[in-house]
Amino acid sequence: MKIIRDSEGNIMLSEKPVLMVFPFGYLAHYLRCIALARYLKPYYTVIFASHKAYDKFIEKEGFGSFHCTSLNEAEVLKKVRRFDFSWLAEEDLEDVLISQAAAIKAYKPAAVLGDACPTLRMATEMAEVPYISLMNGYMSQYYAGTRSLSRTHSIYPLMSLMPAAIRQVATNAGESFTFRKVHEPFRQLRRKYKLSLRHTYLEEMEGDHNLLCDLEELFPQKENLPDNYTLLAPLIYDDHTSSKDILNRLDPAKKTIYVSMGSTGDWRGVSFLNDARLARYNIITAGDPDAVLNASHIINAGFVNVHDVFPHTDLAICHGGNGTIYQSLTHGVPLLCKTTHFEQEWNVDAVERIGAGLSLDDVAGIDNYMAIIAAWIDRKQSGRCNDLREKIKDSVQSIEQKLGEIVYKLNAAEATAV
Structure with a gap:
């Protein structure tokens, strides 16, 4: 002993x-x-x-x-x-x-x-x-x-x-x-x-x-x-707590976007999501302690159990962190990324190379953001996203x-x- x-x-x-x-x-x-x-x-x-x-x-x-x-x-x-x-x-x-x-x-x-x-x-x-x-x-x-x-x-x-x-x-x-x-x-x-x-x-x-x-x-x-x-x-954390209450706040007629900037991203980089034209989507934020995203169509949450939410999510927008990327790919969810430093850029380079997402670092203007979102939000569990979902499942075993x-x-x- x-x-x-x-x-x-x-x-x-x-x-x-x-x-x-x-x-x-x-x-x-x-x-x-x-x-x-x-x-x-x-x-x-x-x-x-x-x-x-x-x-x-x-x-x-x-x-x-x-x-x-x-x-x-x-x-x-x-x-x-x-x-x-x-x-x-x-x-x-x-x-x-x-x-x-x-x-x-x-x-x-x-x-x-x-x-x-x-x-x-x-x-x-x-x-x-x-x-x-x-x-x-x-x-x-x-x-x-x-x-x-x-x-x-x-x-x-x-x-x-x-x-x-x-x-x-x-x-x-x-x-x-x-x-x-x-x-x-x-x-x-x-x-x-x-x-x-x-x-x-x-x-x-x-x-x-x-x-x-x-x-x-x-x-x-x-x-x-x-x-x-x-x-x-990939090591994917499961909180073992329920976030199903968030699902009750979703409009089933709308596509859903999940947004997380982890502990190292900059929420100001995704402030374009406050635009009223994006009210056509359910937008869930995980974190955002300063409530940068605060429009009426934003569903603000604290810590989110993605295993509850991602089956109902069509697109993830994040900072390019390792954890959020693999959480998304585990569910076949494509990614749009706004990075703040070089390691996140390396992650997003890889995501782009395999066709599972896109960098937003050089994008500006709400019309451009909306066009990119529209182009990616219907790609869940299709093509490369589905292949990677199966690969992650096999590797975790x-x-x-x-x-x-x-x-x-x-x-x-x-x-x-x-």
């Missing part, structure tokens, strides 16, 4: 080994880590890094929590939107690193699961604990696609005028340089604490085991992935088996070490 304490100091008794979970401080990361932890609960006592905005989701699942210093996600978002990587400052990273390593040493977990936490590879190395890294397909070193230059980058207008072949060469060269440059503070910390050598940011994000929570149709990987990479599946294999490997490695 192992005795641990949660973030409030309450004693928790555990007969199972501990798994510590460190999601980055955005809602999507916490929810997909919770979705993953549900599969791992039979093997581990799961405890999450506490976050005041998301502790309610952790507690609802019956998982424990612990306190740990983290990066200021609001400041990170402001800078990421400007393609500014100064948030990866050595002093800030070191504060987080030391706190993470101390927490891991205190709880002595069998393994650590991290999602987009850049210092966690170093922290687990310092604590000598196996690290499982949950990542998007485009953050893999073995991603076979193109990470396009962000529209927010200062040279984007110039790059967009280049022939495609030259633009591709320039993009690849710039990407390689950027991933090395942003990794410099990590190299400094690795030297300071006498940790193993790593060369680029992508390499820093890797764990001992790596779980890619994407479809290869969207984010293809190079052939012969290393054995410590697992093509898992294999999650339990794949995670069981990783747990077996971790246990075997621990037994060998002993």
Whole structure:
């Protein structure tokens, strides 16, 4: 019997080994880590890094929590939107690193699961604990696609005028340089604490085991992935609460649009939906704390269980976040996306490439928005949207088996070490 304490100091008794979970401080990361932890609960006592905005989701699942210093996600978002990587400052990273390593040493977990936490590879190395890294397909070193230059980058207008072949060469060269440059503070910390050598940011994000929570149709990987990479599946959170009351507010004679900007989008980008001409549709908003969408035809909701609402939804408008994209595709719902930073742009590039949606980033004027909505709102469960719906369904069925294999490997490695 192992005795641990949660973030409030309450004693928790555990007969199972501990798994510590460190999601980055955005809602999507916490929810997909919770979705993953549900599969791992039979093997581990799961405890999450506490976050005041998301502790309610952790507690609802019956998982424990612990306190740990983290990066200021609001400041990170402001800078990421400007393609500014100064948030990866050595002093800030070191504060987080030391706190993470101390927490891991205190709880002595069998393994650590991290999602987009850049210092966690170093922290687990310092604590000598196996690290499982949950990542998007485009953050893999073995991603076979193109990470396009962000529209927010200062040279984007110039790059967009280049022939495609030259633009591709320039993009690849710039990407390689950027991933090395942003990794410099990590190299400094690795030297300071006498940790193993790593060369680029992508390499820093890797764990001992790596779980890619994407479809290869969207984010293809190079052939012969290393054995410590697992093509898992999209992780789709189900709140297990009912949102069926929203359905009573829908006009059955109208098509329905679902709108979500997650915790990182900008609701002002979809303010065109307030236009009275869009009253021809049911429009459900999930979130929107400042009520940017406030016209009489808008159905404002807080947290929405999409599994109740999406069977009655014809089109999703979102920020291009991983979670909302896969929630939509799971139900064969096409997507229109208004992004605010480069990772969302990469997601939407993939959605456009496979024919499941369209970017609204370069669209202006209510007539243009209405024409695009009209063109996409009748495509639910047709063509590529239906193909992807079936692919996601098949991939999700294999999650339990794949995670069981990783747990077996971790246990075997621990037994060998002993």
